[in-house]
Amino acid sequence: MKTYSVLPIQFTLNGEKTRLEVGARESALYVIRERLSLKGTKEGCGMGECGACTIVVDGKNVNACLMAAPQLDGRVVITVEGLSSEESLHPLQEAFLDRHGVQCGFCTPGLLMSAQALIQGNPRPTHQQVVESISGNLCRCTGYQQIVGAIEDGTKKTGGEV
Amino acid sequence: MTPPAYARPENLDEALLFLKNHGADTCPLAGGTDVMVDLRSGKLETPYLLDISRLPDLQGIALSEEGLSVGAGTTISEIYASPLVAEHAPSLIKSCAFFGSPQIRNVATMGGNVGNASPSADTVPPLLVHGAKAILASESGKRTVAVEDLFVGPYRSGIRPHELLLRFILEPAGRRLSDFQKIGRRKSLAISRMSMAVLADREKDGSFASIRLALGSGTPTPMRMGRVASFLAGKHPDPQTLEAGARLMAAEMIRVTGIRPSTIYKEKAVQGLFLRMLGSLLESDAV
Numbered sequence: 001m002k003t004y005s006v007l008p009i010q011f012t013l014n015g016e017k018t019r020l021e022v023g024a025r026e027s028a029l030y031v032i033r034e035r036l037s038l039k040g041t042k043e044g045c046g047m048g049e050c051g052a053c054t055i056v057v058d059g060k061n062v063n064a065c066l067m068a069a070p071q072l073d074g075r076v077v078i079t080v081e082g083l084s085s086e087e088s089l090h091p092l093q094e095a096f097l098d099r100h101g102v103q104c105g106f107c108t109p110g111l112l113m114s115a116q117a118l119i120q121g122n123p124r125p126t127h128q129q130v131v132e133s134i135s136g137n138l139c140r141c142t143g144y145q146q147i148v149g150a151i152e153d154g155t156k157k158t159g160g161e162v
Numbered sequence: 163m164t165p166p167a168y169a170r171p172e173n174l175d176e177a178l179l180f181l182k183n184h185g186a187d188t189c190p191l192a193g194g195t196d197v198m199v200d201l202r203s204g205k206l207e208t209p210y211l212l213d214i215s216r217l218p219d220l221q222g223i224a225l226s227e228e229g230l231s232v233g234a235g236t237t238i239s240e241i242y243a244s245p246l247v248a249e250h251a252p253s254l255i256k257s258c259a260f261f262g263s264p265q266i267r268n269v270a271t272m273g274g275n276v277g278n279a280s281p282s283a284d285t286v287p288p289l290l291v292h293g294a295k296a297i298l299a300s301e302s303g304k305r306t307v308a309v310e311d312l313f314v315g316p317y318r319s320g321i322r323p324h325e326l327l328l329r330f331i332l333e334p335a336g337r338r339l340s341d342f343q344k345i346g347r348r349k350s351l352a353i354s355r356m357s358m359a360v361l362a363d364r365e366k367d368g369s370f371a372s373i374r375l376a377l378g379s380g381t382p383t384p385m386r387m388g389r390v391a392s393f394l395a396g397k398h399p400d401p402q403t404l405e406a407g408a409r410l411m412a413a414e415m416i417r418v419t420g421i422r423p424s425t426i427y428k429e430k431a432v433q434g435l436f437l438r439m440l441g442s443l444l445e446s447d448a449v
Contacts, residue, residue: 001169001170001171001172001176001179001180002169003167003168003169003210004167004168004169005165005167005168007168023165023168024165024166024167024168024211025165025166025201027198027202046202047199047202047203048195048198048199048262048263048265048266051263051265054265060239060268060269061264061265061268062265062268062269063195063265063266065198066193066194066195066198066199066265066266066269067194067198067269068168068191068194068197068198068211068213070168070170070213071191071194071213071215114264114265132264133264135263135264136262136263136264136265136266137263
């Protein structure tokens with residue numbers, strides 16, 4: 001079996017085919033932020049505790065800091081940059097604004113990604129499912145109530161469409 | 163430090179051949195939730211990372227004559243969503259419900275939880291009470307080991323360098339009570355301060371026909387609490403018996419660990435958790 005110090009990988013990032021060469025020790029977070037310059041995904045703790053680096057991989061929310069970059073190979077990846085279009089924000093993002101779900105904003109991209117993974121699998125989540133879905137995302141400003149409300153509003157606006 | 167080289171086997175044979183040649187220099191990579199943290203901190207230095215996260219041989223949950231089989235590469239989310247596990251090993255489901263966070267559960271595997279040999283590995287007390295066996299594969303064949311024997315010391319696993327964890331075989335609960343309880347600093351993302359599992363069968367008169375107990379985070383390795391189980395066997399779960407069982411559970415923990423700075427807390431915690439776990443039996447008796 002071949003071993004690689006640098007591995008060529010290909011994956012779909014926010015709808016676009018992406019190819020590059022990555023090292024085994026690089027995290028998916030490093031590749032997304034530093035190599036591909038998508039700075040929406042934040043680095044908080046770097047050890048899977050805070051959820052600021054949450055991305056959606058094959059429909060599941062994961063911590064980008066805990067994923068080795070070679071593991072992105074062949075996957076479908078969404079970062080916060082993939083939510084909005086040129087013209088408009090995603091209904092979840094609109095709802096975060098309307099509900100004051102953002103204070104300092106550092107945790108927001110990760111929260112949006114956890115919410116996105118939730119509604120991809122479950123377009124009409126219950127209150128409890130919303131609360132559970134963001135239990136791996138820390139916010140030190142808002143106290144979560146506005147965030148939960150925003151996600152509930154956002155899922156209603158998407159009307160089951162993702 | 164030289165960064166590790168990456169290898170991704172297409173199948174189990176390739177993985178086992180690689181481990182035969184490079185096992186001592188290789189760290190298997192599955193969900194990455196321990197490996198990536200340790201690589202980053204410098205605690206882990208390894209010439210090779212063997213990415214086993216896509217090996218089909220490590221996947222899947224099935225019920226057969228030998229018991230409930232759970233692949234080592236099955237994620238905590240997959241276990242949590244499995245109707246088979248819900249039916250045959252409720253304590254394992256419960257340990258997965260409170261495991262890390264949704265993001266962690268989506269990638270972390272049961273093989274990784276066992277292989278990392280943390281004293282506070284959440285899935286392990288349920289595995290112990292379900293008499294779980296681990297199937298290990300190497301180039302020269304397979305061997306079967308009781309899960310508790312894979313815990314040699316804190317973060318020291320009995321898995322040999324050229325071996326790979328394939329799957330776990332659990333005894334189905336049948337009509338027995340299978341439960342798990344945990345104390346963390348908070349609900350999500352908390353490393354267990356204390357965890358406990360039970361598998362118990364009762365006679366028609368309510369007394370324990372058989373009981374198994376296991377403790378996590380209280381001792382250097384997760385362990386079965388055989389003396390407490392022997393004490394309870396044949397007895398009724400009345401308040402005095404459960405109180406005595408709780409005290410014995412704490413005494414057993416202290417017998418293994420000695421008195422430590424944390425003992426003053428853990429002695430009470432282990433008793434409280436024991437009573438919380440078995441308290442439901444008490445209530446159902448009173449009705």
